[in-house]
Amino acid sequence: MTNIVVVGFGAMGTKTIEELNKKETVHVKAVIDTNPMYKGKFTNDYIKDNKQIPIYNSLEDIEWKDVELAIVTSASFLIQIEPLLVELANKEVNILTIAEEMSYPEATNKEIADKLNKLALNKNITILGTGINPGFILDLFIIVLSNTCLNINEIKATRVNDLSEFGTTVLRSQGVGLSVKEFEEDVRSKKVVGHVGFAQSIHLIAKAFKWELIRLKEEKEPIITNEKVTVQGEIIDKGNVIGCNHKAVAHFKNNKVITFEHPQQVCANNYPETKDEVEIQGVPNIKVKIEPEIPGGIGTVAMIINMIPLIIESQAGLINILDLPRLPSIFNE
Amino acid sequence: MTNIVVVGFGAMGTKTIEELNKKETVHVKAVIDTNPMYKGKFTNDYIKDNKQIPIYNSLEDIEWKDVELAIVTSASFLIQIEPLLVELANKEVNILTIAEEMSYPEATNKEIADKLNKLALNKNITILGTGINPGFILDLFIIVLSNTCLNINEIKATRVNDLSEFGTTVLRSQGVGLSVKEFEEDVRSKKVVGHVGFAQSIHLIAKAFKWELIRLKEEKEPIITNEKVTVQGEIIDKGNVIGCNHKAVAHFKNNKVITFEHPQQVCANNYPETKDEVEIQGVPNIKVKIEPEIPGGIGTVAMIINMIPLIIESQAGLINILDLPRLPSIFNE
Numbered sequence: 001m002t003n004i005v006v007v008g009f010g011a012m013g014t015k016t017i018e019e020l021n022k023k024e025t026v027h028v029k030a031v032i033d034t035n036p037m038y039k040g041k042f043t044n045d046y047i048k049d050n051k052q053i054p055i056y057n058s059l060e061d062i063e064w065k066d067v068e069l070a071i072v073t074s075a076s077f078l079i080q081i082e083p084l085l086v087e088l089a090n091k092e093v094n095i096l097t098i099a100e101e102m103s104y105p106e107a108t109n110k111e112i113a114d115k116l117n118k119l120a121l122n123k124n125i126t127i128l129g130t131g132i133n134p135g136f137i138l139d140l141f142i143i144v145l146s147n148t149c150l151n152i153n154e155i156k157a158t159r160v161n162d163l164s165e166f167g168t169t170v171l172r173s174q175g176v177g178l179s180v181k182e183f184e185e186d187v188r189s190k191k192v193v194g195h196v197g198f199a200q201s202i203h204l205i206a207k208a209f210k211w212e213l214i215r216l217k218e219e220k221e222p223i224i225t226n227e228k229v230t231v232q233g234e235i236i237d238k239g240n241v242i243g244c245n246h247k248a249v250a251h252f253k254n255n256k257v258i259t260f261e262h263p264q265q266v267c268a269n270n271y272p273e274t275k276d277e278v279e280i281q282g283v284p285n286i287k288v289k290i291e292p293e294i295p296g297g298i299g300t301v302a303m304i305i306n307m308i309p310l311i312i313e314s315q316a317g318l319i320n321i322l323d324l325p326r327l328p329s330i331f332n333e
Numbered sequence: 334m335t336n337i338v339v340v341g342f343g344a345m346g347t348k349t350i351e352e353l354n355k356k357e358t359v360h361v362k363a364v365i366d367t368n369p370m371y372k373g374k375f376t377n378d379y380i381k382d383n384k385q386i387p388i389y390n391s392l393e394d395i396e397w398k399d400v401e402l403a404i405v406t407s408a409s410f411l412i413q414i415e416p417l418l419v420e421l422a423n424k425e426v427n428i429l430t431i432a433e434e435m436s437y438p439e440a441t442n443k444e445i446a447d448k449l450n451k452l453a454l455n456k457n458i459t460i461l462g463t464g465i466n467p468g469f470i471l472d473l474f475i476i477v478l479s480n481t482c483l484n485i486n487e488i489k490a491t492r493v494n495d496l497s498e499f500g501t502t503v504l505r506s507q508g509v510g511l512s513v514k515e516f517e518e519d520v521r522s523k524k525v526v527g528h529v530g531f532a533q534s535i536h537l538i539a540k541a542f543k544w545e546l547i548r549l550k551e552e553k554e555p556i557i558t559n560e561k562v563t564v565q566g567e568i569i570d571k572g573n574v575i576g577c578n579h580k581a582v583a584h585f586k587n588n589k590v591i592t593f594e595h596p597q598q599v600c601a602n603n604y605p606e607t608k609d610e611v612e613i614q615g616v617p618n619i620k621v622k623i624e625p626e627i628p629g630g631i632g633t634v635a636m637i638i639n640m641i642p643l644i645i646e647s648q649a650g651l652i653n654i655l656d657l658p659r660l661p662s663i664f665n666e
Contacts, residue, residue, distance in 0.1 A: 019483055136481055144477045146661045147639050148469055148632040150352055208660050284631045290621045298617045299481040306480050322659050327541050328479045 002026045002312060003067045005093070007084065008074030009033035009055060011167075012098060014047055015301050016071060021051045026308065030062050031055045033074075064091040068312060071304060072097035076196045078108050082116075085127065089119045095127045096311050098300055100196040102129030103139075104320050107203035117318035126314045130307050130321060132299035133159060134197035137276050138260055139204040140321050145278065145286055146209070152282035155205070155258045160274050161293050162267035163243060164231065174244040174264045175222060177234060183222040183241045194220045194246030195262040202250045202258055208322060212253040221245045223265045231266050242266040305329075335359045335645060336400045338426070340417065341407030342366035342388060344500075345431060347380055348634050349404060354384045359641065363395050364388045366407075397424040401645060404637060405430035409529045411441050415449075418460065422452045428460045429644050431633055433529040435462030436472075437653050440536035450651035459647045463640050463654060465632035466492060467530035470609050471593055472537040473654050478611065478619055479542070485615035488538070488591045493607050494626050495600035496576060497564065507577040507597045508555060510567060516555040516574045527553045527579030528595045535583045535591055541655060545586040554578045556598045564599050575599040638662075 004020060006013050009031050020028050031043055034057055043053040056062060070093045075081040078101040085102075088095050105113040120127045129135070137159055146152060163171055175183040175192040186192040198218055206213050223243040229236050236242055243265025250258040267274060276290040309329040311319075337353060339346050342364050353361050364376055367390055376386040389395060403426045408414040411434040418435075421428050438446040453460045462468070470492055479485060496504055508516040508525040519525040531551055539546050556576035562569050569575055576598025583591040600607060609623040642662040644652075 132481060140477070140480075140659065143659060143661065144473070147473075148465060148627050148635050149661075150631060150635045150638060283635075284628050286623065286627060287625075288621060288623045290619065292620075294481050294619060295617050298483060302481050302483045302616075305483065324659070326473065326476060326655050326657070326659060328476065328482075 002069060002308065003029045004308075005030050005032060005062060005064075005067050005070045007032045007070055007072045007088070009035070009038060009043075009046075010073060012297070012300060013071075013073040014043075015297060016073060016304055017043055017053065018047060018049060019301055019305055021049050023305075028053050029067060032059060032062070033057070059087055059091065064093060067091070067093050069094045069096060069308065072099065074099075076100045076193075078102065078105050078112055082112050085116060086119065089116070089123050089125060089127065092123045092125060094125045094311055096304060096307060097127075097129050098131045098304065099129060100131065100134055101200060102127075103131060103134040103197065104200040104204045104207075105129065105318070107199040113318060120317050124316045126311050126316055127318045128307060128311050128314070128320070128324075129200075130300075130303045131197075132294060132296050132303060133195070133262075134200040134204070135303055135321055136299065137278075137294060138197070138201040138262075141276075142205060142278055142280070143208045143322070145280060145288065148284070148286070149280060150283040152209070152280055153256060154281040155256075156261075156279045156281075157259075158261045158263075158275070158277045159293055160263050160265075160267075160272055160276075161296060162274050163264055164266050168232065171231065171266075175241045176231060176243060176266060177236050178222075178241045180222050180224065180239070180241060183244075187220045192220065192244055194218075194244045195264065198246070198248035198260055198262075201260070202248065204320065204322060205258065206250075206252065209256075211256055213250060214253050215251040217249050219247045221247070223263055229266060236266075335402060335641065336362045337402045337404060337641075338363050338365060338395060338397075338400050340365045340403055340405045340421070342368070342371060342376075342379075343406060344630070345633060346404075346406040347376075348630060349406060349637055350376055350386065351380060351382060352634055352638055354382055356638075361386050362400060365392060365395070366390070392420055392424065397426060400424070400426045402427045402429060402641065405432065407432075409433045409526075411435065411438050411445055415445050418449060419452065422449070422456050422458060422460065425456045425458060427458045427644050429637060429640060430460075430462050431464045431637065432462060433464065433467055434533060435460075436464060436467040436530065437533040437537050437540075438462065438651070440532040446651060453650045457649045459644050459649055460651045461640060461644050461647070461653070461657075462533075463633075463636045464530075465627060465629050465636060466528070466595075467533040467537070468636055468654055469632065470627060471530070471534040471595075474609075475538060475611055475613070476541045476655070478613060478621065481617075481619070482613060483616040485542070485613055486589060487614040488589075489594075489612045489614075490592075491594045491596075491608070491610045492626055493596050493598075493600075493605055493609075494629060495607050496597055497599050501565065504564065504599075508574045509564060509576060509599060510569050511555075511574045513555050513557065513572070513574060516577075520553045525553060525577055527551075527577045528597065531579070531581035531593055531595075534593070535581065537653065537655060538591065539583075539585065542589075544589055546583060547586055548582075548584040550582050552580045554580070556596055562599060569599075 038055040245263040371388040578596040
């Protein structure tokens with residue numbers, strides 16, 4: 001039995017707890033969320049589940065001695081999450097997080113990555129960032145496909161997903177409902193974030209292929225509706241924004257190029273179906289289509305669950321998805 | 334510099350040598366093929382290449398001391414290849430082979446697998462079977478995709494490839510040109526072999542998912558042409574065979590099912606395009622299409638080349654594709 005603490009009681013944290021509660025080999029001991037409204041409450045006050053797990057506001061409310069793993073679902077950016085990771089590492093528990101920048105933190109901030117690695121080695125724990133993207137579609141999946149190639153000249157990949165089901169926080173982060181002018185301002189002020197993780201995926205591929213990155217350029221374009229659409233009860237007029245098409249182009253020393261495109265949009269009316277598409281130009285050429293796209297929510301929770309036994313058995317340190325064995329782990333049920 | 338000996342100077346051996354000769358980090362020291370016509374000859378007597386590599390009829394003609402790896406491309410079945418593998422292991426070189434049954438030899442003959450494992454440990458070498466199928470499409474690829482699933486109920490996969498470019502040996506092994514009656518007789522007498530490797534792929538998945546196999550059934554059906562087609566200069570009449578549709582259905586204790594279908598056929602006239610298709614029914618459902626299929630010839634050579642550094646660095650023993658890290662290895666060129 002693996003004792004687990006889940007940090008963050010948002011959408012992903014909740015779904016992760018629900019799935020963990022179905023397993024006989026793991027036990028969610030406690031949940032941590034800093035929101036004061038949860039103080040003294042239990043998970044089954046909020047989710048349909050017959051396991052009553054206490055929710056605490058602080059790490060200090062828990063006895064960590066018998067906890068083997070903390071699953072952190074609370075933030076995207078390295079700089080936001082670093083203090084929490086340090087605090088958890090000092091409790092000497094393994095850490096699995098879906099913070100996008102933690103899938104390959106060296107890509108964003110080598111200093112923080114080195115610090116976390118040193119701390120993890122020192123405390124004899126493992127720290128891993130995982131998720132569907134970054135963590136799978138635009139990195140691991142491409143790297144695994146590349147095993148069948150003699151040579152690769154260029155990689156193009158597109159992930160199209162649908163924001164219709166998401167809440168206002170996510171819609172806002174992609175600029176849904178804004179005018180084009182507002183969108184452009186919000187890209188500049190970083191209220192519209194697009195996809196977090198291109199740098200991580202590209203550096204993971206560069207590491208796997210031993211390619212030397214010389215330039216990485218990102219661009220965010222508004223996706224504009226040509227008809228009135230209704231999203232979560234809100235009407236968006238023709239000419240306004242229903243999503244963000246985030247692109248990244250990476251150049252490598254040996255003239256290789258990676259082009260990623262990730263339109264996140266409300267797939268209403270005439271807008272395209274969701275999909276994941278990967279095209280490798282090389283020997284041989286490979287064209288893969290996954291339709292619909294591997295869903296971000298379920299996919300991320302699956303990546304968390306499948307990595308649990310692997311991270312617990314892994315060597316100490318800050319690791320990434322390429323350091324783990326190929327085996328998934330839950331399917332003995 | 335890794336010194337390599339290639340065993341088998343057929344289509345795959347030749348293509349492998351051509352690719353290895355382009356690399357600066359490996360050196361093909363010698364080739365072995367038992368065909369007496371090659372005695373005293375060099376590779377560049379047969380292939381356009383400016384590297385002159387001697388071809389020998391016997392393992393005993395080579396000084397093995399500085400050889401790190403033998404690449405064996407000479408047979409499909411465990412029972413055919415076992416004596417050669419034992420002989421090579423006794424030379425204390427790592428062995429990489431594309432013999433289909435060697436991708437997971439435990440699936441066919443646990444006794445031989447145990448013997449090879451013991452010998453490999455004893456000689457401190459690594460033995461690995463690799464290839465595109467088995468070795469990638471119907472096993473590794475599915476296993477990697479499964480990382481994004483919370484649950485899997487059923488797996489269906491189809492690989493459709495085109496025999497048009499193959500020589501008479503391959504065409505014969507799939508029954509091309511036979512009448513339906515002859516095809517059925519040749520399936521019984523095992524002259525028509527269909528695909529070699531369903532058992533290996535299925536056991537690799539079972540291992541990865543910890544599923545307990547209770548039944549594996551295979552079936553070979555003739556693919557019949559409804560018009561006259563010409564294959565390698567030979568005319569095949571309407572009603573005769575242009576390929577073999579080999580199917581496998583595996584049942585597992587927990588009611589999971591795997592259904593594989595691998596029609597190998599001459600894709601003339603109205604016959605389907607080639608493709609690889611994987612469908613996972615579970616949470617979430619995943620539908621992947623690779624079109625055209627990842628080509629068997631180039632793909633197999635790429636798997637060999639990408640695995641070379643990994644097998645040399647691997648722990649000793651008889652290993653399989655799941656034991657290796659996720660990194661490919663050639664792309665620093």
